[in-house]
Amino acid sequence: DIEALDKAAQAHHAIPQDLLRTDAVLTHEVFNKYHSETEMLRYIHRLEAKDLALNYAMISLGSCTMKLNATAEMIPVTWPEFGKLHPFAPLAQAKGYQLLLADLENWLVKVTGYDAVCMQPNSGAQGEYAGLLAIKKYHESRGEGHRDICLIPASAHGTNPASAQMAGLKVIVTACDKSGNVDLDDLRAKAAEAGDQLSCLMVTYPSTHGVYEETIKEVCDIVHQHGGQVYLDGANMNAQVGLTAPGFIGADVSHLNLHKTFAIPHGGGGPGMGPIGVKKHLAPFVAGHAVVKTDKESRDNGAVSAAPFGSASILPISWMYIAMLGDEGLKRSTQVAILNANYLAKKLGDSFPVLYSGRNGRVAHECILDIRPLKEASGISEMDVAKRLMDYGFHAPTMSFPVAGTLMVEPTESESKRELDRFVEAMTSIRAEIAKVQEGQWSLADNPLVHAPHTQDDVMDAEWSRGYSRAEAVFPSDAVRAAKLWPSVNRIDDVYGDRNLFCACIPTEDYAK
Numbered sequence: 245d246i247e248a249l250d251k252a253a254q255a256h257h258a259i260p261q262d263l264l265r266t267d268a269v270l271t272h273e274v275f276n277k278y279h280s281e282t283e284m285l286r287y288i289h290r291l292e293a294k295d296l297a298l299n300y301a302m303i304s305l306g307s308c309t310m311k312l313n314a315t316a317e318m319i320p321v322t323w324p325e326f327g328k329l330h331p332f333a334p335l336a337q338a339k340g341y342q343l344l345l346a347d348l349e350n351w352l353v354k355v356t357g358y359d360a361v362c363m364q365p366n367s368g369a370q371g372e373y374a375g376l377l378a379i380k381k382y383h384e385s386r387g388e389g390h391r392d393i394c395l396i397p398a399s400a401h402g403t404n405p406a407s408a409q410m411a412g413l414k415v416i417v418t419a420c421d422k423s424g425n426v427d428l429d430d431l432r433a434k435a436a437e438a439g440d441q442l443s444c445l446m447v448t449y450p451s452t453h454g455v456y457e458e459t460i461k462e463v464c465d466i467v468h469q470h471g472g473q474v475y476l477d478g479a480n481m482n483a484q485v486g487l488t489a490p491g492f493i494g495a496d497v498s499h500l501n502l503h504k505t506f507a508i509p510h511g512g513g514g515p516g517m518g519p520i521g522v523k524k525h526l527a528p529f530v531a532g533h534a535v536v537k538t539d540k541e542s543r544d545n546g547a548v549s550a551a552p553f554g555s556a557s558i559l560p561i562s563w564m565y566i567a568m569l570g571d572e573g574l575k576r577s578t579q580v581a582i583l584n585a586n587y588l589a590k591k592l593g594d595s596f597p598v599l600y601s602g603r604n605g606r607v608a609h610e611c612i613l614d615i616r617p618l619k620e621a622s623g624i625s626e627m628d629v630a631k632r633l634m635d636y637g638f639h640a641p642t643m644s645f646p647v648a649g650t651l652m653v654e655p656t657e658s659e660s661k662r663e664l665d666r667f668v669e670a671m672t673s674i675r676a677e678i679a680k681v682q683e684g685q686w687s688l689a690d691n692p693l694v695h696a697p698h699t700q701d702d703v704m705d706a707e708w709s710r711g712y713s714r715a716e717a718v719f720p721s722d723a724v725r726a727a728k729l730w731p732s733v734n735r736i737d738d739v740y741g742d743r744n745l746f747c748a749c750i751p752t753e754d755y756a757k
């Protein structure tokens with residue numbers, strides 16, 4: 245009797261009455277203003293229009309792989325069959341998801357050259373943590389639980405040392421040579437010094453310097469010789485898929501950022517997926533789940549995330565991406581991503597020197613533009629270039645990572661030559677603006693670079709006493725004039741808040757009252 249059940253359910257309060265909230269919620273005006281669909285639609289569109297997203301221009305954030313999130317990939321996420329299933333639904337009621345997970349596991353095994361994939365971690369960083377825990381358990385299973393040193397080259401992503409620390413490992417940083425590659429002599433020395441304390445190495449390939457390290461196999465061998473495991477950070481898989489693979493290279497475990505290489509949209513803190521691939525010997529040690537148990541060897545291991553299959557509801561995106569591209573398409577994506585990065589490196593190299601390249605003068609899927617020499621010569625910084633790009637309608641590339649004073653550009657395979665050329669034109673024009681400062685045509689204190697970005701308020705102000713024109717400020721190119729995205733605020737002091745913490749704590753007496 246549904247009605248009786250309903251009544252019983254209504255009468256039953258799982259949350260104790262005295263814990264129920266009685267004050268008003270969501271009282272801010274914004275939650276109480278838009279009461280029709282049209283109004284809501286317009287409000288959301290106004291917010292969207294302030295945001296520079298991929299539907300406006302390329303976002304060349306190096307290391308972030310901001311590629312097309314194709315509509316056909318995105319649509320299945322909206323289907324209730326995927327979106328409305330509870331993460332703890334009994335396995336018997338989630339057969340479709342199991343098929344999807346099995347397909348993805350099989351495909352990712354093939355892509356990575358590993359033997360198994362664990363679909364639990366929600367992000368790259370969580371994948372790192374999960375992978376390091378698997379390494380730890382593996383060492384323990386062999387009576388070598390004392391191994392607790394993690395070697396990390398200086399070029400690594402910040403999440404690597406952070407994850408190692410979370411996993412209770414001691415981080416020892418190894419040097420890079422002047423071309424940005426892992427310094428093999430230093431690695432050998434530090435691996436030997438760690439000896440039977442060596443747990444693992446965390447290395448990124450191609451390196452975060454945007455170069456295929458030619459010694460990567462040797463790097464893996466050195467670590468293995470000392471009984472360590474190799475964690476290969478797979479965030480740069482967009483430069484590997486179909487061409488090579490971490491398992492083939494000789495690593496033992498990697499995470500994949502499905503929200504980078506495999507087309508899940510990211511940025512702005514949305515859900516991610518960072519599954520890890522492992523070699524056979526690590527498979528029994530990956531995360532399991534106490535509630536939803538699989539039939540895998542690892543079923544009784546602890547979990548690394550609340551839900552058994554992470555952010556499972558976004559997996560249809562990666563499934564579609566792989567299914568639609570197929571083997572050939574995946575490989576072609578990688579090839580075009582590399583081609584695009586090298587096109588930009590070549591076209592921009594004259595204006596802004598490319599910091600690192602391989603033996604043949606080429607980069608991988610991203611490149612680092614060095615702004616430091618220009619800053620020295622002109623006083624214009626990487627920050628000014630990044631802010632000025634907003635006036636040109638572009639999102640800035642990754643700034644001061646992994647090298648301070650640089651911009652790291654990653655176009656991905658999704659950008660056409662036309663869009664790449666538009667970006668080149670903007671950057672070249674910015675270089676010409678810097679030249680005007682260098683030549684004294686504009687003073688260092690008053691030029692469109694240091695005042696960037698410019699807002700509508702700036703140029704509509706009756707007072708305009710700057711050393712450059714309003715048009716130079718907001719319409720620096722024809723492309724911008726044709727389709728302008730107006731920055732809504734001027735520059736803020738980026739690190740002020742980070743460096744000047746203040747306590748907004750309510751005094752304890754107030755709680756007592």
Ligand SMILES: *Cc1c(COP(=O)(O)O)cnc(C)c1O
Pocket residue numbers: 307308367368369370401403404448452477479480501516518
């Ligand atoms: C993005 C990235 C990570 C971290 O991934 P998240 O999903 O942001 O946690 C780790 N390493 C590298 C090289 C990355 O680019």
